[in-house]
Amino acid sequence: MTNSLNIIPEKLAVVKIGGNIIDDEAQLSSFLNAFAAIDGKKILVHGGGKLATRVAEAMGISQEMVNGRRITDAETLKVVTMVYAGFINKNIVAQLQAAGCNAIGLSGADGNIIQGHKRIATTIDYGFVGDIDAVNAGFVKQLLSHNAALVLSPITHNGNGQLLNTNADTIAQEIAKAMSAYYEVSLLYCFEKKGVLLDPADDSSIIPVIDRLYFEKLKEDLVISAGMIPKLDNAFEALSAGVQHIFIGHAAELPQLILHQSGTSIVHE
Structure with missing residues (x-):
């Protein structure tokens, strides 16, 4: 992407x-x-792992998951905020500092970076789970101008004092979309697999490239799992909104993913 001055x-x-x-x-x-x-x-968006569940259970706060998503009642919201925006976020920041990378750990409430609303209940009330309304891209750009990496936890707010637990994949997508107005953005989803797999039991069955038509066929043929479908939906939405490069791959292959030499590439038709 270039602007009118070809910069x-x-x-x-x-x-x-x-x-x-x-x-x-x-x-x-x-x-x-x-x-x-x-x-x-660079911006790192992280989820929460299993620590929030362990902490909640140790505090006697029962946890309920529906289709892999956490029901976030008022007490659980306190736990996930402490764990995600607290320990996990600051542990990541501290490790990056030790690796020589100056980093700033933030939640969506900090600097009004991400504002959202409580998800409207249909068949399931997920509690204080947020859907994103706006990203303060100008402020994020100001922070990036100081040459520090940003580390974003999956906690947002609604502008009226209410914190919200928000899906980290969606945060990554919305941040990438918003920042594509200023940068050539690569969005990289890193997890424990080497990419999107034709056979979940075979780590070598990586699909190197997926476009929208192929994605629809993979869904129709029941090749990809329910957990991968929303990740790919997010990826295609980001691509349509101006994000230039999107890859899904193994966290251990991040250097190759950055160079677009690994994982699954999500592309236009």
Whole structure:
């Protein structure tokens, strides 16, 4: 993408790290060292892993999951805020500092970065779960101008004092979309698989490229799992909104993903 003056925009990497990597100290450390080594501007969006469930259960707060999504009642919201925006976020920041990467840990409420609303209940009331309304892209750009990496936890707010637990994949997508107005954005979803797989039991069955038509066929043929479908929906929405490069792959292959040499590439028709 170029503007009317043919000035090539600066590159920005928006990287989403999955909860299974966060739960593994060795894998997380290796991933963060690779993230620290990325040249240029970068944003890391993280989920919560299983720590919030363990903390809640230790406090006697029962947890309910529906289709892999957490029901966030008032007490659970306190726990996920403490764990996601607190320990996990600051642990990541501290490890990045140790790796020589100056980093700032934030939630969506900080600097009004991400504002949303409580999800409207249809058949299931997920509690204080947020859907995103707006990203303060100008403020994010100001922060990035200081050459610090941003680390975003999946906690947002509604502008009226209410915190909200928000899907980290969606946060990565919306941040990437908003920042594509200023940068050439690469959106990288990193998790425990090497890409989107034709056979979930075969890690070598990586699909190198998926366009929208192929995605519809994969869904129709029941090739991809229910958990991958919303991730790909997010990816195609981001692509349509101006994000230039989208890859899904293994956290251990982040250096290759940055160079577009690994994982599954999500492309236009």
